[in-house]
Amino acid sequence: MKLKSFLLICFSMFFVVSTVQAATTISISVNGTTVKTDVAPFIENGTTYVPLRSVEQIEGLSIKSWNNKTKTLIISDPSKSMTFRVNNQSQSDSPLIKNNRVMVPIRFIARNFSSDVAWNAYTKTVHVAKINDKEKANLKSEDITESRIAAINIPIISTLKELTAGESSAGYFQLMFPEGESKNFFTIQNGIINHYQVKENAAWLTWSGIIGGNKNTNTFWVTNTDISSEVGQRPTSKDRLFFYNISEHSGQSQHGYISTNGEKTILGSKDMNSLNDLYPIPEEELKH
Structure with missing residues:
Protein backbone atom coordinates (compact mmCIF):
# COMPACT_ATOMS: atom_id res chain seq x y z
CA MET A 1 0.00 0.00 0.00
CA LYS A 130 -15.51 -6.75 6.98
CA ILE A 131 -12.24 -8.16 5.67
CA ASN A 132 -11.54 -11.41 3.86
CA ASP A 133 -9.95 -14.57 5.28
CA LYS A 134 -6.50 -13.78 3.89
CA GLU A 135 -6.45 -10.38 5.58
CA LYS A 136 -7.58 -11.94 8.86
CA ALA A 137 -4.82 -14.54 8.61
CA ASN A 138 -2.25 -11.79 8.04
CA LEU A 139 -3.49 -9.96 11.15
CA LYS A 140 -2.90 -13.12 13.19
CA SER A 141 0.49 -13.87 11.63
CA GLU A 142 3.34 -14.90 13.93
CA ASP A 143 5.51 -12.54 11.89
CA ILE A 144 4.97 -9.25 13.70
CA THR A 145 5.92 -7.14 10.69
CA GLU A 146 3.40 -8.95 8.51
CA SER A 147 0.77 -8.51 11.22
CA ARG A 148 1.56 -4.80 11.49
CA ILE A 149 1.31 -4.28 7.75
CA ALA A 150 -2.10 -5.96 7.83
CA ALA A 151 -3.19 -3.75 10.77
CA ILE A 152 -2.43 -0.48 8.98
CA ASN A 153 -4.13 -1.67 5.79
CA ILE A 154 -7.52 -2.73 7.17
CA PRO A 155 -10.51 -0.33 7.21
CA ILE A 156 -10.66 2.48 9.76
CA ILE A 157 -13.72 3.13 11.95
CA SER A 158 -14.26 6.25 14.04
CA THR A 159 -17.09 7.19 16.40
CA LEU A 160 -15.23 10.27 17.65
CA LYS A 161 -15.69 13.96 16.96
CA GLU A 162 -13.24 15.33 14.42
CA LEU A 163 -10.33 17.44 15.67
CA THR A 164 -9.11 20.30 13.49
CA ALA A 165 -5.64 19.62 12.15
CA GLY A 166 -2.76 21.86 13.18
CA GLU A 167 0.18 22.90 11.04
CA SER A 168 1.16 20.82 8.01
CA SER A 169 3.55 17.91 8.51
CA ALA A 170 5.11 18.69 5.11
CA GLY A 171 5.10 15.13 3.89
CA TYR A 172 6.18 13.52 7.18
CA PHE A 173 4.18 10.81 8.88
CA GLN A 174 4.99 9.01 12.13
CA LEU A 175 3.82 5.48 12.89
CA MET A 176 4.33 3.97 16.36
CA PHE A 177 3.71 0.57 17.95
CA PRO A 178 4.04 -0.42 21.61
CA GLU A 179 6.98 -2.79 21.86
CA GLY A 180 6.21 -6.24 20.50
CA GLU A 181 2.61 -5.40 19.59
CA SER A 182 0.73 -5.12 16.32
CA LYS A 183 -2.92 -4.77 17.32
CA ASN A 184 -2.72 -1.16 18.45
CA PHE A 185 -0.75 1.71 17.01
CA PHE A 186 -0.39 5.49 16.85
CA THR A 187 -0.04 7.92 13.97
CA ILE A 188 1.15 11.52 14.05
CA GLN A 189 0.51 13.94 11.21
CA ASN A 190 -0.46 17.59 10.82
CA GLY A 191 -0.28 18.20 14.54
CA ILE A 192 -2.69 15.39 15.48
CA ILE A 193 -1.92 12.13 17.29
CA ASN A 194 -4.33 9.24 16.68
CA HIS A 195 -4.54 5.89 18.42
CA TYR A 196 -6.08 2.86 16.72
CA GLN A 197 -7.12 -0.44 18.28
CA VAL A 198 -7.49 -3.38 15.92
CA LYS A 199 -10.62 -5.49 16.33
CA GLU A 200 -11.83 -8.25 14.03
CA ASN A 201 -12.22 -6.30 10.81
CA ALA A 202 -11.10 -2.73 11.41
CA ALA A 203 -8.70 -0.39 13.13
CA TRP A 204 -10.92 1.61 15.49
CA LEU A 205 -9.92 5.18 16.24
CA THR A 206 -10.10 5.29 20.04
CA TRP A 207 -8.32 8.57 20.80
CA SER A 208 -7.15 11.73 19.07
CA GLY A 209 -5.10 14.59 20.49
CA ILE A 210 -3.87 17.93 19.22
CA ILE A 211 -0.21 18.53 19.96
CA GLY A 212 0.26 21.47 22.33
CA GLY A 213 2.54 24.45 22.24
CA ASN A 214 5.73 22.80 23.50
CA LYS A 215 5.88 20.51 20.44
CA ASN A 216 7.11 17.62 22.58
CA THR A 217 5.29 14.61 21.20
CA ASN A 218 7.47 12.08 23.02
CA THR A 219 5.58 12.03 26.32
CA PHE A 220 1.95 12.31 25.21
CA TRP A 221 1.19 8.89 26.70
CA VAL A 222 3.02 9.68 29.96
CA THR A 223 1.76 13.21 30.70
CA ASN A 224 -0.93 15.47 29.27
CA THR A 225 1.17 18.66 29.26
CA ASP A 226 1.82 18.47 25.51
CA ILE A 227 -1.78 17.79 24.40
CA SER A 228 -3.96 20.90 24.05
CA SER A 229 -7.21 19.11 23.20
CA GLU A 230 -8.32 15.50 22.94
CA VAL A 231 -11.29 13.21 22.28
CA GLY A 232 -11.80 9.59 23.25
CA GLN A 233 -9.97 7.57 25.89
CA ARG A 234 -6.23 8.22 26.04
CA PRO A 235 -4.27 4.93 25.97
CA THR A 236 -1.50 4.09 28.38
CA SER A 237 1.50 1.82 27.98
CA LYS A 238 4.18 0.39 30.25
CA ASP A 239 6.37 -0.46 27.27
CA ARG A 240 8.56 1.46 24.87
CA LEU A 241 7.05 2.78 21.66
CA PHE A 242 8.90 1.83 18.49
CA PHE A 243 8.49 4.39 15.72
CA TYR A 244 8.89 4.87 12.00
CA ASN A 245 9.29 8.52 10.99
CA ILE A 246 8.44 8.35 7.30
CA SER A 247 9.18 10.94 4.62
CA GLU A 248 6.86 10.69 1.64
CA HIS A 249 9.21 12.86 -0.44
CA SER A 250 12.52 11.05 0.14
CA GLY A 251 11.11 7.51 0.43
CA GLN A 252 13.01 6.92 3.66
CA SER A 253 12.03 5.99 7.19
CA GLN A 254 13.94 6.92 10.31
CA HIS A 255 13.33 4.39 13.09
CA GLY A 256 13.91 4.10 16.80
CA TYR A 257 12.04 4.01 20.10
CA ILE A 258 10.61 6.23 22.80
CA SER A 259 11.35 5.04 26.32
CA THR A 260 8.80 5.02 29.13
CA ASN A 261 10.15 8.35 30.41
CA GLY A 262 9.72 9.99 27.00
CA GLU A 263 13.35 9.88 25.86
CA LYS A 264 13.67 9.39 22.12
CA THR A 265 16.39 7.16 20.65
CA ILE A 266 17.06 7.08 16.89
CA LEU A 267 18.49 3.74 15.76
CA GLY A 268 18.88 4.25 12.03
CA SER A 269 17.08 4.74 8.72
CA LYS A 270 16.00 2.67 5.75
CA ASP A 271 14.36 3.07 2.35
CA MET A 272 10.58 2.89 2.56
CA ASN A 273 8.47 3.78 -0.47
CA SER A 274 5.20 2.30 0.76
CA LEU A 275 3.70 1.07 4.01
CA ASN A 276 4.04 -2.47 2.68
CA ASP A 277 7.80 -1.89 3.00
CA LEU A 278 7.47 -1.76 6.79
CA TYR A 279 10.48 -3.57 8.26
CA PRO A 280 11.44 -5.16 11.59
CA ILE A 281 13.52 -3.17 14.06
CA PRO A 282 16.16 -5.61 15.44
CA GLU A 283 16.42 -3.86 18.81
CA GLU A 284 12.75 -4.49 19.57
CA GLU A 285 11.84 -7.24 22.03
CA LEU A 286 9.11 -9.20 20.32
CA LYS A 287 6.06 -10.28 22.34
CA HIS A 288 3.80 -11.13 19.44
Missing part, protein backbone atom coordinates in the same frame (compact mmCIF):
# COMPACT_ATOMS: atom_id res chain seq x y z
CA LYS A 2 1.41 3.39 -0.99
CA LEU A 3 2.12 5.75 1.88
CA LYS A 4 0.23 8.56 0.20
CA SER A 5 -2.80 6.29 -0.21
CA PHE A 6 -2.78 5.42 3.51
CA LEU A 7 -2.61 9.08 4.46
CA LEU A 8 -5.53 9.81 2.17
CA ILE A 9 -7.54 7.01 3.78
CA CYS A 10 -6.80 8.30 7.29
CA PHE A 11 -7.76 11.86 6.53
CA SER A 12 -10.36 11.49 3.78
CA MET A 13 -12.58 10.06 6.51
CA PHE A 14 -12.38 13.42 8.26
CA PHE A 15 -12.83 15.34 4.99
CA VAL A 16 -16.08 13.45 4.50
CA VAL A 17 -16.98 14.33 8.09
CA SER A 18 -17.04 18.04 7.29
CA THR A 19 -19.19 17.44 4.22
CA VAL A 20 -21.67 15.17 5.98
CA GLN A 21 -22.04 17.41 9.01
CA ALA A 22 -23.53 20.09 6.79
CA ALA A 23 -26.24 17.70 5.67
CA THR A 24 -29.02 15.94 7.52
CA THR A 25 -28.88 12.64 5.64
CA ILE A 26 -27.41 9.41 6.93
CA SER A 27 -24.37 7.98 5.18
CA ILE A 28 -23.26 4.36 4.91
CA SER A 29 -19.54 3.62 4.81
CA VAL A 30 -18.40 0.08 4.00
CA ASN A 31 -14.67 -0.57 4.37
CA GLY A 32 -14.07 3.16 4.15
CA THR A 33 -16.06 3.72 0.96
CA THR A 34 -19.34 5.63 0.97
CA VAL A 35 -22.18 3.54 -0.44
CA LYS A 36 -24.40 5.41 -2.89
CA THR A 37 -28.10 4.64 -2.54
CA ASP A 38 -31.13 5.74 -4.54
CA VAL A 39 -33.23 5.75 -1.37
CA ALA A 40 -32.05 7.52 1.75
CA PRO A 41 -31.33 5.45 4.88
CA PHE A 42 -33.34 6.42 7.94
CA ILE A 43 -33.53 5.81 11.70
CA GLU A 44 -36.70 4.48 13.25
CA ASN A 45 -37.07 3.55 16.93
CA GLY A 46 -33.28 3.69 17.29
CA THR A 47 -32.59 1.33 14.38
CA THR A 48 -30.87 2.43 11.18
CA TYR A 49 -32.47 1.04 8.03
CA VAL A 50 -30.78 0.97 4.62
CA PRO A 51 -31.93 -0.16 1.16
CA LEU A 52 -31.71 -3.93 0.79
CA ARG A 53 -29.11 -3.94 -1.99
CA SER A 54 -26.72 -1.94 0.20
CA VAL A 55 -25.77 -5.04 2.18
CA GLU A 56 -24.23 -6.56 -0.94
CA GLN A 57 -21.42 -4.03 -0.57
CA ILE A 58 -20.28 -5.91 2.55
CA GLU A 59 -17.52 -8.45 1.89
CA GLY A 60 -18.99 -11.80 0.80
CA LEU A 61 -22.67 -10.93 1.34
CA SER A 62 -25.35 -11.48 -1.29
CA ILE A 63 -29.14 -11.43 -1.53
CA LYS A 64 -29.89 -15.08 -2.20
CA SER A 65 -33.63 -14.73 -2.67
CA TRP A 66 -36.66 -12.51 -2.14
CA ASN A 67 -40.20 -13.90 -1.97
CA ASN A 68 -42.59 -11.07 -2.65
CA LYS A 69 -45.63 -13.15 -1.65
CA THR A 70 -44.37 -14.10 1.81
CA LYS A 71 -42.19 -10.97 2.15
CA THR A 72 -39.25 -13.19 3.06
CA LEU A 73 -35.64 -12.72 2.05
CA ILE A 74 -32.49 -14.79 2.44
CA ILE A 75 -29.08 -13.18 2.86
CA SER A 76 -25.96 -15.33 2.70
CA ASP A 77 -22.19 -15.35 2.69
CA PRO A 78 -19.89 -18.30 1.95
CA SER A 79 -20.30 -19.69 5.48
CA LYS A 80 -24.03 -19.33 6.26
CA SER A 81 -27.47 -18.05 5.26
CA MET A 82 -30.06 -16.15 7.28
CA THR A 83 -33.78 -15.81 6.61
CA PHE A 84 -35.60 -12.55 7.36
CA ARG A 85 -39.31 -11.78 7.24
CA VAL A 86 -40.62 -8.25 6.76
CA ASN A 87 -42.13 -6.84 9.92
CA ASN A 88 -43.55 -3.35 9.65
CA GLN A 89 -43.61 -2.97 13.42
CA SER A 90 -40.02 -1.66 13.17
CA GLN A 91 -38.37 -4.42 15.15
CA SER A 92 -34.59 -4.02 15.22
CA ASP A 93 -33.98 -7.49 13.76
CA SER A 94 -36.51 -7.42 10.90
CA PRO A 95 -36.74 -5.70 7.51
CA LEU A 96 -39.63 -3.41 6.73
CA ILE A 97 -41.20 -1.92 3.61
CA LYS A 98 -41.31 1.84 3.23
CA ASN A 99 -42.47 3.61 0.07
CA ASN A 100 -42.53 0.24 -1.69
CA ARG A 101 -38.86 -0.40 -0.93
CA VAL A 102 -37.43 -3.15 1.28
CA MET A 103 -35.31 -1.57 4.02
CA VAL A 104 -33.11 -3.67 6.31
CA PRO A 105 -31.58 -3.10 9.78
CA ILE A 106 -27.92 -2.68 8.89
CA ARG A 107 -26.45 -3.20 12.38
CA PHE A 108 -28.29 -6.47 12.99
CA ILE A 109 -27.34 -7.90 9.62
CA ALA A 110 -23.72 -6.72 9.70
CA ARG A 111 -23.08 -8.14 13.15
CA ASN A 112 -24.68 -11.48 12.30
CA PHE A 113 -22.33 -11.78 9.36
CA SER A 114 -19.21 -11.15 11.48
CA SER A 115 -18.70 -7.51 10.53
CA ASP A 116 -17.55 -4.61 12.68
CA VAL A 117 -20.27 -1.95 12.76
CA ALA A 118 -20.52 1.43 14.46
CA TRP A 119 -22.55 4.62 14.42
CA ASN A 120 -20.81 7.99 14.38
CA ALA A 121 -23.33 10.45 15.78
CA TYR A 122 -21.17 13.44 14.81
CA THR A 123 -21.11 12.58 11.11
CA LYS A 124 -24.39 10.63 10.98
CA THR A 125 -22.52 7.76 9.40
CA VAL A 126 -22.96 4.01 9.76
CA HIS A 127 -19.53 2.39 9.51
CA VAL A 128 -19.35 -1.26 8.47
CA ALA A 129 -16.10 -3.19 8.05
Whole structure:
Protein backbone atom coordinates (compact mmCIF):
# COMPACT_ATOMS: atom_id res chain seq x y z
CA MET A 1 0.00 0.00 0.00
CA LYS A 2 1.41 3.39 -0.99
CA LEU A 3 2.12 5.75 1.88
CA LYS A 4 0.23 8.56 0.20
CA SER A 5 -2.80 6.29 -0.21
CA PHE A 6 -2.78 5.42 3.51
CA LEU A 7 -2.61 9.08 4.46
CA LEU A 8 -5.53 9.81 2.17
CA ILE A 9 -7.54 7.01 3.78
CA CYS A 10 -6.80 8.30 7.29
CA PHE A 11 -7.76 11.86 6.53
CA SER A 12 -10.36 11.49 3.78
CA MET A 13 -12.58 10.06 6.51
CA PHE A 14 -12.38 13.42 8.26
CA PHE A 15 -12.83 15.34 4.99
CA VAL A 16 -16.08 13.45 4.50
CA VAL A 17 -16.98 14.33 8.09
CA SER A 18 -17.04 18.04 7.29
CA THR A 19 -19.19 17.44 4.22
CA VAL A 20 -21.67 15.17 5.98
CA GLN A 21 -22.04 17.41 9.01
CA ALA A 22 -23.53 20.09 6.79
CA ALA A 23 -26.24 17.70 5.67
CA THR A 24 -29.02 15.94 7.52
CA THR A 25 -28.88 12.64 5.64
CA ILE A 26 -27.41 9.41 6.93
CA SER A 27 -24.37 7.98 5.18
CA ILE A 28 -23.26 4.36 4.91
CA SER A 29 -19.54 3.62 4.81
CA VAL A 30 -18.40 0.08 4.00
CA ASN A 31 -14.67 -0.57 4.37
CA GLY A 32 -14.07 3.16 4.15
CA THR A 33 -16.06 3.72 0.96
CA THR A 34 -19.34 5.63 0.97
CA VAL A 35 -22.18 3.54 -0.44
CA LYS A 36 -24.40 5.41 -2.89
CA THR A 37 -28.10 4.64 -2.54
CA ASP A 38 -31.13 5.74 -4.54
CA VAL A 39 -33.23 5.75 -1.37
CA ALA A 40 -32.05 7.52 1.75
CA PRO A 41 -31.33 5.45 4.88
CA PHE A 42 -33.34 6.42 7.94
CA ILE A 43 -33.53 5.81 11.70
CA GLU A 44 -36.70 4.48 13.25
CA ASN A 45 -37.07 3.55 16.93
CA GLY A 46 -33.28 3.69 17.29
CA THR A 47 -32.59 1.33 14.38
CA THR A 48 -30.87 2.43 11.18
CA TYR A 49 -32.47 1.04 8.03
CA VAL A 50 -30.78 0.97 4.62
CA PRO A 51 -31.93 -0.16 1.16
CA LEU A 52 -31.71 -3.93 0.79
CA ARG A 53 -29.11 -3.94 -1.99
CA SER A 54 -26.72 -1.94 0.20
CA VAL A 55 -25.77 -5.04 2.18
CA GLU A 56 -24.23 -6.56 -0.94
CA GLN A 57 -21.42 -4.03 -0.57
CA ILE A 58 -20.28 -5.91 2.55
CA GLU A 59 -17.52 -8.45 1.89
CA GLY A 60 -18.99 -11.80 0.80
CA LEU A 61 -22.67 -10.93 1.34
CA SER A 62 -25.35 -11.48 -1.29
CA ILE A 63 -29.14 -11.43 -1.53
CA LYS A 64 -29.89 -15.08 -2.20
CA SER A 65 -33.63 -14.73 -2.67
CA TRP A 66 -36.66 -12.51 -2.14
CA ASN A 67 -40.20 -13.90 -1.97
CA ASN A 68 -42.59 -11.07 -2.65
CA LYS A 69 -45.63 -13.15 -1.65
CA THR A 70 -44.37 -14.10 1.81
CA LYS A 71 -42.19 -10.97 2.15
CA THR A 72 -39.25 -13.19 3.06
CA LEU A 73 -35.64 -12.72 2.05
CA ILE A 74 -32.49 -14.79 2.44
CA ILE A 75 -29.08 -13.18 2.86
CA SER A 76 -25.96 -15.33 2.70
CA ASP A 77 -22.19 -15.35 2.69
CA PRO A 78 -19.89 -18.30 1.95
CA SER A 79 -20.30 -19.69 5.48
CA LYS A 80 -24.03 -19.33 6.26
CA SER A 81 -27.47 -18.05 5.26
CA MET A 82 -30.06 -16.15 7.28
CA THR A 83 -33.78 -15.81 6.61
CA PHE A 84 -35.60 -12.55 7.36
CA ARG A 85 -39.31 -11.78 7.24
CA VAL A 86 -40.62 -8.25 6.76
CA ASN A 87 -42.13 -6.84 9.92
CA ASN A 88 -43.55 -3.35 9.65
CA GLN A 89 -43.61 -2.97 13.42
CA SER A 90 -40.02 -1.66 13.17
CA GLN A 91 -38.37 -4.42 15.15
CA SER A 92 -34.59 -4.02 15.22
CA ASP A 93 -33.98 -7.49 13.76
CA SER A 94 -36.51 -7.42 10.90
CA PRO A 95 -36.74 -5.70 7.51
CA LEU A 96 -39.63 -3.41 6.73
CA ILE A 97 -41.20 -1.92 3.61
CA LYS A 98 -41.31 1.84 3.23
CA ASN A 99 -42.47 3.61 0.07
CA ASN A 100 -42.53 0.24 -1.69
CA ARG A 101 -38.86 -0.40 -0.93
CA VAL A 102 -37.43 -3.15 1.28
CA MET A 103 -35.31 -1.57 4.02
CA VAL A 104 -33.11 -3.67 6.31
CA PRO A 105 -31.58 -3.10 9.78
CA ILE A 106 -27.92 -2.68 8.89
CA ARG A 107 -26.45 -3.20 12.38
CA PHE A 108 -28.29 -6.47 12.99
CA ILE A 109 -27.34 -7.90 9.62
CA ALA A 110 -23.72 -6.72 9.70
CA ARG A 111 -23.08 -8.14 13.15
CA ASN A 112 -24.68 -11.48 12.30
CA PHE A 113 -22.33 -11.78 9.36
CA SER A 114 -19.21 -11.15 11.48
CA SER A 115 -18.70 -7.51 10.53
CA ASP A 116 -17.55 -4.61 12.68
CA VAL A 117 -20.27 -1.95 12.76
CA ALA A 118 -20.52 1.43 14.46
CA TRP A 119 -22.55 4.62 14.42
CA ASN A 120 -20.81 7.99 14.38
CA ALA A 121 -23.33 10.45 15.78
CA TYR A 122 -21.17 13.44 14.81
CA THR A 123 -21.11 12.58 11.11
CA LYS A 124 -24.39 10.63 10.98
CA THR A 125 -22.52 7.76 9.40
CA VAL A 126 -22.96 4.01 9.76
CA HIS A 127 -19.53 2.39 9.51
CA VAL A 128 -19.35 -1.26 8.47
CA ALA A 129 -16.10 -3.19 8.05
CA LYS A 130 -15.51 -6.75 6.98
CA ILE A 131 -12.24 -8.16 5.67
CA ASN A 132 -11.54 -11.41 3.86
CA ASP A 133 -9.95 -14.57 5.28
CA LYS A 134 -6.50 -13.78 3.89
CA GLU A 135 -6.45 -10.38 5.58
CA LYS A 136 -7.58 -11.94 8.86
CA ALA A 137 -4.82 -14.54 8.61
CA ASN A 138 -2.25 -11.79 8.04
CA LEU A 139 -3.49 -9.96 11.15
CA LYS A 140 -2.90 -13.12 13.19
CA SER A 141 0.49 -13.87 11.63
CA GLU A 142 3.34 -14.90 13.93
CA ASP A 143 5.51 -12.54 11.89
CA ILE A 144 4.97 -9.25 13.70
CA THR A 145 5.92 -7.14 10.69
CA GLU A 146 3.40 -8.95 8.51
CA SER A 147 0.77 -8.51 11.22
CA ARG A 148 1.56 -4.80 11.49
CA ILE A 149 1.31 -4.28 7.75
CA ALA A 150 -2.10 -5.96 7.83
CA ALA A 151 -3.19 -3.75 10.77
CA ILE A 152 -2.43 -0.48 8.98
CA ASN A 153 -4.13 -1.67 5.79
CA ILE A 154 -7.52 -2.73 7.17
CA PRO A 155 -10.51 -0.33 7.21
CA ILE A 156 -10.66 2.48 9.76
CA ILE A 157 -13.72 3.13 11.95
CA SER A 158 -14.26 6.25 14.04
CA THR A 159 -17.09 7.19 16.40
CA LEU A 160 -15.23 10.27 17.65
CA LYS A 161 -15.69 13.96 16.96
CA GLU A 162 -13.24 15.33 14.42
CA LEU A 163 -10.33 17.44 15.67
CA THR A 164 -9.11 20.30 13.49
CA ALA A 165 -5.64 19.62 12.15
CA GLY A 166 -2.76 21.86 13.18
CA GLU A 167 0.18 22.90 11.04
CA SER A 168 1.16 20.82 8.01
CA SER A 169 3.55 17.91 8.51
CA ALA A 170 5.11 18.69 5.11
CA GLY A 171 5.10 15.13 3.89
CA TYR A 172 6.18 13.52 7.18
CA PHE A 173 4.18 10.81 8.88
CA GLN A 174 4.99 9.01 12.13
CA LEU A 175 3.82 5.48 12.89
CA MET A 176 4.33 3.97 16.36
CA PHE A 177 3.71 0.57 17.95
CA PRO A 178 4.04 -0.42 21.61
CA GLU A 179 6.98 -2.79 21.86
CA GLY A 180 6.21 -6.24 20.50
CA GLU A 181 2.61 -5.40 19.59
CA SER A 182 0.73 -5.12 16.32
CA LYS A 183 -2.92 -4.77 17.32
CA ASN A 184 -2.72 -1.16 18.45
CA PHE A 185 -0.75 1.71 17.01
CA PHE A 186 -0.39 5.49 16.85
CA THR A 187 -0.04 7.92 13.97
CA ILE A 188 1.15 11.52 14.05
CA GLN A 189 0.51 13.94 11.21
CA ASN A 190 -0.46 17.59 10.82
CA GLY A 191 -0.28 18.20 14.54
CA ILE A 192 -2.69 15.39 15.48
CA ILE A 193 -1.92 12.13 17.29
CA ASN A 194 -4.33 9.24 16.68
CA HIS A 195 -4.54 5.89 18.42
CA TYR A 196 -6.08 2.86 16.72
CA GLN A 197 -7.12 -0.44 18.28
CA VAL A 198 -7.49 -3.38 15.92
CA LYS A 199 -10.62 -5.49 16.33
CA GLU A 200 -11.83 -8.25 14.03
CA ASN A 201 -12.22 -6.30 10.81
CA ALA A 202 -11.10 -2.73 11.41
CA ALA A 203 -8.70 -0.39 13.13
CA TRP A 204 -10.92 1.61 15.49
CA LEU A 205 -9.92 5.18 16.24
CA THR A 206 -10.10 5.29 20.04
CA TRP A 207 -8.32 8.57 20.80
CA SER A 208 -7.15 11.73 19.07
CA GLY A 209 -5.10 14.59 20.49
CA ILE A 210 -3.87 17.93 19.22
CA ILE A 211 -0.21 18.53 19.96
CA GLY A 212 0.26 21.47 22.33
CA GLY A 213 2.54 24.45 22.24
CA ASN A 214 5.73 22.80 23.50
CA LYS A 215 5.88 20.51 20.44
CA ASN A 216 7.11 17.62 22.58
CA THR A 217 5.29 14.61 21.20
CA ASN A 218 7.47 12.08 23.02
CA THR A 219 5.58 12.03 26.32
CA PHE A 220 1.95 12.31 25.21
CA TRP A 221 1.19 8.89 26.70
CA VAL A 222 3.02 9.68 29.96
CA THR A 223 1.76 13.21 30.70
CA ASN A 224 -0.93 15.47 29.27
CA THR A 225 1.17 18.66 29.26
CA ASP A 226 1.82 18.47 25.51
CA ILE A 227 -1.78 17.79 24.40
CA SER A 228 -3.96 20.90 24.05
CA SER A 229 -7.21 19.11 23.20
CA GLU A 230 -8.32 15.50 22.94
CA VAL A 231 -11.29 13.21 22.28
CA GLY A 232 -11.80 9.59 23.25
CA GLN A 233 -9.97 7.57 25.89
CA ARG A 234 -6.23 8.22 26.04
CA PRO A 235 -4.27 4.93 25.97
CA THR A 236 -1.50 4.09 28.38
CA SER A 237 1.50 1.82 27.98
CA LYS A 238 4.18 0.39 30.25
CA ASP A 239 6.37 -0.46 27.27
CA ARG A 240 8.56 1.46 24.87
CA LEU A 241 7.05 2.78 21.66
CA PHE A 242 8.90 1.83 18.49
CA PHE A 243 8.49 4.39 15.72
CA TYR A 244 8.89 4.87 12.00
CA ASN A 245 9.29 8.52 10.99
CA ILE A 246 8.44 8.35 7.30
CA SER A 247 9.18 10.94 4.62
CA GLU A 248 6.86 10.69 1.64
CA HIS A 249 9.21 12.86 -0.44
CA SER A 250 12.52 11.05 0.14
CA GLY A 251 11.11 7.51 0.43
CA GLN A 252 13.01 6.92 3.66
CA SER A 253 12.03 5.99 7.19
CA GLN A 254 13.94 6.92 10.31
CA HIS A 255 13.33 4.39 13.09
CA GLY A 256 13.91 4.10 16.80
CA TYR A 257 12.04 4.01 20.10
CA ILE A 258 10.61 6.23 22.80
CA SER A 259 11.35 5.04 26.32
CA THR A 260 8.80 5.02 29.13
CA ASN A 261 10.15 8.35 30.41
CA GLY A 262 9.72 9.99 27.00
CA GLU A 263 13.35 9.88 25.86
CA LYS A 264 13.67 9.39 22.12
CA THR A 265 16.39 7.16 20.65
CA ILE A 266 17.06 7.08 16.89
CA LEU A 267 18.49 3.74 15.76
CA GLY A 268 18.88 4.25 12.03
CA SER A 269 17.08 4.74 8.72
CA LYS A 270 16.00 2.67 5.75
CA ASP A 271 14.36 3.07 2.35
CA MET A 272 10.58 2.89 2.56
CA ASN A 273 8.47 3.78 -0.47
CA SER A 274 5.20 2.30 0.76
CA LEU A 275 3.70 1.07 4.01
CA ASN A 276 4.04 -2.47 2.68
CA ASP A 277 7.80 -1.89 3.00
CA LEU A 278 7.47 -1.76 6.79
CA TYR A 279 10.48 -3.57 8.26
CA PRO A 280 11.44 -5.16 11.59
CA ILE A 281 13.52 -3.17 14.06
CA PRO A 282 16.16 -5.61 15.44
CA GLU A 283 16.42 -3.86 18.81
CA GLU A 284 12.75 -4.49 19.57
CA GLU A 285 11.84 -7.24 22.03
CA LEU A 286 9.11 -9.20 20.32
CA LYS A 287 6.06 -10.28 22.34
CA HIS A 288 3.80 -11.13 19.44
